[in-house]
Amino acid sequence: MRITLLRLLLAALLLAGSVPAIAAAQTVPPPAPLPGDGPEDAALKKLFHDSDEASLRRNPVNGIFRGDLRYAAHLGNYLTDAYYDAEKKADEDDLAALKRIDRAKLTHVDQIAYDVFENQTDVVLRGYAPDILRLQKLRPLDHFYGFQTFYPDFASGQGAAPFKTLADYENNLTRNREYAQVLDRAIGLFREGEKANIVQPKLVVRNMIEQFDNLINQGVEGSVFYAPVKKFPDTIPAADQARLRTAYAAQIRDVLIPAHKRMRDFLANEYLAHARDSVGLSAMPGGAKLYSYLIEANTTLPLKAEDVHNLGLREVARIRAEMEAQKDKVGFKGTLADFFTFLRTDKQFQPTSAAQLRDGYEAIGKRVDQRVREQFSLIPKTPLEIRPVPAYKEKTEAGGSYNPGTPDGSRPGIFYYNTYDLPSRYMWEMETLYLHEAVPGHHFQISIAQENTALPAFMRFGGNTAYAEGWGLYAESLWHDLGMETDPYQRMGGLNDEMLRAMRLVVDTGIHAKGWTRDQSIRYMLDNSPMAKIDATAEVERYIAIPGQALAYKIGQLTISGAKAKARAALGDKFDPRAFHAQVLDTGALTMPVLEQKIDAWVKAGGR
Template identity: 40%
Template sequence: MKKLLTICLTVALVFVSCKEDVKKDIITTKNSDFTAMLANYSEGKLKLNPIEATFIGDGRFDAAFPNYLSDDFRKDWHDFYSSYASQLKEFKDADLTESEQMSKGVMEWDCEMALAQSSFKNDLYMPINQMWSVNLVMTQWATGTSAQPFKTVKNHEDWLKRLEHYNVWLETAEKRMKEGVAEGYVLPKSLIKKVIPQFEALTKVNTSAEGITDLSEHLFFSPVMTLPDSFSSEEKERLTEAYSKLILDKLIPSFKSMAYYLKSDYLDAGLESSGISDIPNGKAYYDHAIKFYTTTNMTADEIHELGLKEVARILAEMEKVKEQVGFEGDLKAFFNAVRSNKALMPYTTPEEVIANFNTIHNKMKPQLNELFANKPKAAFIVKQTEKFREASASAEYNPGSADGTRPGVFYVPIIDASAYNVFSDEALFLHEAIPGHHYQISLTIENEDLPEFRKSLWYSAYGEGWALYTESLGKELGLYTDPYQYFGMLGMEMHRAIRLVVDTGIHSKGWSREKAIQYSLDNEAESEASITSEIERYMANPGQALSYKIGQLKIRELRAKAEEQLGDAFDIREFHTQVLETGCIPLALLENKINNWITTTK
């Protein structure tokens, strides 16, 4: 009997074991299918958007530039995301690992937003603005010092092919803008006036008294001026001729045509108002933009009220700094005093401004280990923003390449070094450079555990929210010992709080450009020129400015929750690892992740 029982138990266990093995095999197969789908999705996205591929250092598509404005491309876009949205439904969460479930959630969101975006006509009929459009990327790359590589003959041949395709895009852009005017899709006049000189600058060439054209100062001729010595004389001559012909025969005529159209019929048709609500379907588009950029379901009214509360809170903190430095007068007078304080404008050359940022970096290096367990391998540099776009540019970070051959770059616009005010430089460096965008983006690119498609995703609420959150780490990193630098941090946080008010004001409450500028002047210490550029930035890209504060508040909320619930078990290095290790994800997925970490740690 005992032997029979043993045999029965053995058979039962073998049966159960076999069932488990079959189940594991099924799950493994499904996981393999899921992994393959993610890989195909990533590859497909790069083919759809080869500009993104170049940005991340994947040179396979450096010669491509799809006509994003063509009907064929828009159909391909819709079909691509529709297909993967359907494929995702075949995979059940129960069959996926925790990491795969996160990838599924991210991909669902990615497809949903892409399909929603394609349902609007804004990008089709308003493809060019003064700050965000792809023509500015191409102009930046033409300098030969950005993401597009110019090290080999093939690099130059790829760029020349890309420029041929780009010229087709330029011609289509003008055609689409004319169609847009007919349907009521057009930029505000104030933005059109900023775009005109950008194109006019690209129409000019030097001609000698003998009638010989000199392209040496034309921006798109820049790669020729730095052809490597390793190229043969024949290669140099061939490439020089190809660049000259393309620029003179195609690009300059397209630039001239666009410049003429912008300053004539398009400017005449430009909106007198400022908000997106004044174009067809504008309210629905703004609702979509809020969801896309904040990754939440908040309404414009909710965000507006939140902004007003944050402005009031930060103003109270600013009052304390004003009292600390012994300033007599109200806060608005203090703003003006900070703006015009010559002691805060100590430099005469751009090189000195750049050197100050490197000094800030060196000052905080010893404390970084206390807050971060993981640091990127990618190199990092600070550069002045190129002159052709400096007048309309904000400080920004451009990521390095995945293979480490191109460093991450913190670009700083320095129009006049003698008028450059340093009062917010510490917070600016934390946000744009370290540990802000450089850490977040580089660690994502370098994370071998993430599927490729997640390495190049950008959700502004997470990415910009993280960067704004890092501004508050200044004291923990040994910065903000100068009250003016701390005031600069408050000023930058105020700047993002104001965005909640003015972006929703402009796009959902009928605010004019001038009203938004005045509200900003009343509540922050930025110069009027800087504020004007910022307000016009919000006009050009509705909703994007909301992402910073919404994301920052969520990360701060999650940190406070973890500190409270974990007590002595809370580890700030581990918290930052948890936030950063998944790359850019919608805020709801980040909140679920941190909540699970808190529960597991407890």
């Protein structure tokens, strides 16, 4: 899933050149005092609110994703020293203010909030160490988290940016100009990186060239940026509609296409020759230290690459044994590798149309809804829609992804399924993908948090990858409780997805700490799972582009599952999965140490 967390826009932009695609809400007022709140709780809530307000001013895109349009006339001064300096100072000031609050005098929930805020801010601040920052900002775009991967959809009329009023259309014109300026600044940073030998791998560069080619080849009226003026709300007068169509066409022709061409030509004609043949961070000066930082930033745990690698090897071996059992259950004669080939190639598993995928996912959703209340007492109010990935970016997108809605229901949560290269969209993977991305996965995790107005904004709308993706993978493990994967082939889909996350521990660390090549990594994934080569290739190239992020899934899932097993053993017959899931979800995204502490306290209180 391509989900980035709004509170961590700073980290995403700073560390990966990305912008988040999560969460939504209108302007967030200061939280009202709760029963039991004292002066320290009030001070903490004021700190959180003031910090969030200041962050929204510096990061207008965050506000737009949340439905807050106060600063929507601008995109933000991303990829500038002024931006980095302001973000660093804000976090330093926030941490100093937090230290002045006596944690011992806070309520239990506010102690949790204190701990999460402290941990997240500390980790982000360490990313501003000059050597870490330099390695990241001189590689400002990649093919997975670059601005070109998020902004066109954002501004398309189908993304987070609204197009309901005349001001919305005018604001988008301004943001589009600033987006072009961001791309030009990225060229300058890339050139600095060339001089310092801090550059992207060649394969990342080639993937970006293809993305910019796709955007350029759309032309003017076929451009995703022209889509908002193809259909207007009735409230926009006809004269303004005509004027805006002319303005949008002119901007695409004179500003956006030239900006895309400048970037495309720079990458192809200059930067590619300077790019690395190697794919791992360890091959770049200072890369090993950066990777060590990224492991903790993504998992929220101070893990070492070697330990993560060995954990992955153990998990791969365990899951292979379960796959062998499913092979035997269907009576397949041959090796596990032969079974993988059968699953990849047999026509019965390949959809024949995009409509077949759509109908299949809608049917799965209905089946899950019938059972989900057996496991969950908290059900989000935000509606869910099922849509195909937009065609312009389907080639480089994951098989499924989730884009959050707004708490007020004005924008639904969206589960996207990918229809690119239909024969590779195996139907045996549909149930597990839905559980992860939609219900009870990211749709529940994100919506329940952002609908909880008692939480500070950074807990409603922010988070960390280990929690978010750990929950998504944990949600897949509820297949039996939700009556899914009763067909051994669908169960193989579940095991295949779990295997993917286990292999990530091996391959990500293999690439960035052990010198594994792209082809070696792809071969390892194909040898240990039935995933299609196109998917294995996209996965490996993703790990190359965004080191460390892929580790968070399995680490987070193992932490949640471990906490559940520990609670079940301690509580016995008193253990209620609905109460456990409420504990995990009702305070938003927690770092793994804070989550474990919260569940321990809940168990100590008798699971109530």
